[in-house]
Amino acid sequence: MSDTTRKQAEATLAEVEQVSAVILPEPTEANAIVPLAEADAPTSDAITKRMAELDMSDTNSIVSFGSAAQSELQTISQAMLQDVRNKDVGPAGDSLRDIVTTIRGFSVSELDVRRKRTFWEKLLGRAAPFAQFSARFEEVQDQIDRVTDDLLGHEHKLLKDIKSLDVLYDKTLAFYDELALYIAAGEAKIAELDTTTIPAKEAEVQAADENDQVMKAQELRDLRAARDDLERRVHDLKLTRQVTMQSLPSIRLVQENDKSLVTKINSTLVNTVPLWETQLAQAVTIQRSAEAAAAVRDANDLTNELLTANAKNLRETNKVVREEMERGVFDIEAVKQANADLIATINESLQIADEGKAKRAAAEEDMKKMEAELRDTLASAKARKTGLGDTASTAVPNA
Incomplete structure (x- = not known):
């Protein structure tokens, strides 16, 4: 692993610890739907404000009731989905598997340079065992560098996703609370229609003269239809709130998985990969030491052979010279x-x-x-x- 990659991984460690320490809040009773009659002053004001958005004579007002609460959440979700479309899905796990596969594919038995090349290896022109090992080590080192760079990129993307999920969770929880206010406002409006507005309109129909009674009756039917539309809309908002509540643990689960994966990636980059590289480097160094010892042994053996051969040659040469020296000029x-x-x-x-x-x-x-x-x-x-x-x-x- 290059020094740049190692420094980046160490620099990211603090950020990994920071995002891992974030604890997302869970929905509690404080997030429940509170009727207008039981709400405190701030909640009552918020419900009343949302009731004011309703215009029973405007169908669009009823259909779009509560949709404003979802606009910001939808913007965040679309941004995250766009980011997902712009990158591969799940490559971090693949890179982790790649690096493990690379290391497992590295056989330490290749270090046995004492093993002689077989007949087939010689016939096929294969290199000596240590030459194969050195080439294999360089290949493994290149693969580790390439995969660690990929892992670092995945780590940054996952950290970005985790932060985005934090924002999405907060906005979803806020949307969950906002839906409660709209549901309470809708139910309060329905109660108001049932207890006040519709009875008043019925009395108005009964009190109208014969010429206006048809028109007043149509207004009553339209009001009742609008009331039913509002009831259906409130029911849809309740379903949406239920689905939103289910999405909160889903967001948390995805985020926890991303946190675990980021932690694993960072641990691999900061601890595991350097350890692997250290062990591989030690293996190469040990083998080179063994080769150097073998070379020294061969040199010593050669020296001993030269000493023995020279002593033998000296003895034989001395014998010949001395014999010639002791001979007369003529026999x-x-x-x-x-x-x-x-x-x-x-x-x-x-x-x-x-x-x-x-x-x-x-x-x-x-x-x-x-x-x-x-x-x-x-x-x-x-x-x-x-x-x-x-x-x-x-x-x-x-x-």
Whole structure:
């Protein structure tokens, strides 16, 4: 609920208490019909004044007798009915039900963020439990703000209705008393007609000459008809007064219901809604605290895992480094192998050198042999060319 709405509700509290404290008076014996003969001086003057409104020779005077008392009441009633037509009927109760439904639709079980999303929730792409809760909380908060604004408007309308009903009740009670005066005036007029006016007119008819007697008789009939019309009018006024008396508790009942509803609305705005909002805010805060604790726990777990992993890595790395540090530049086995390979290489080189030397000596012998053979071949080829042939060396030279 917004601060503006809360301040308005608190400001209206005094007005609610004021209208609730108003006690409407009830009709008593003082409101009863008092005959003119038994009335005190002020009441007698009031009855006489209303009797003066009657003109038995004017039918309209009889028909409209007492109607002036209802004019102000009718004006107030029409104004209230016009106000009723200009607004919805009974929306305050609907708003109260809406706000209760909104809160009841808010499930605190949604706070369980430890619950893992089901396969279907993951498949449908639904948000995590707390994300759903936060969105739901924002939706509920918006609905509460909207309904509280409506309730505040209904409260002002009901307060206006209660005050209007106060005025209507007072005017209705005054109309009830005014009807008593008109009824008393009508009955006094009827008694006056029955005991004085009509007998006097009858005597006048009897005393009239034959030419005027018909006219006087018609006047007597008209007077008696007017008297009967007045009696019927008084009877209607008595019925109207009875209905008016029945309307007084009806007005009071409606007003009491409005007072109860206003009190309930104001209590909801001032006490209940802030309490609901406080509880919802606490629920969110508690859940956020739980989330923060879980985050701290995860951070601590991660720190412990890092410490353990780092200690293990340090141990393994230190072992490798220390082993490498304690090793010589060359491993003895590698030196031995290298030395053996070197000796083998030297022996192999010497062997290859000896073999090469022998091969060169053999080659030299071969080359010498090939050279001798080549000379012999060349020499043989030269002798053939001179014709001496093979016998040239055996021939006897010339003397």
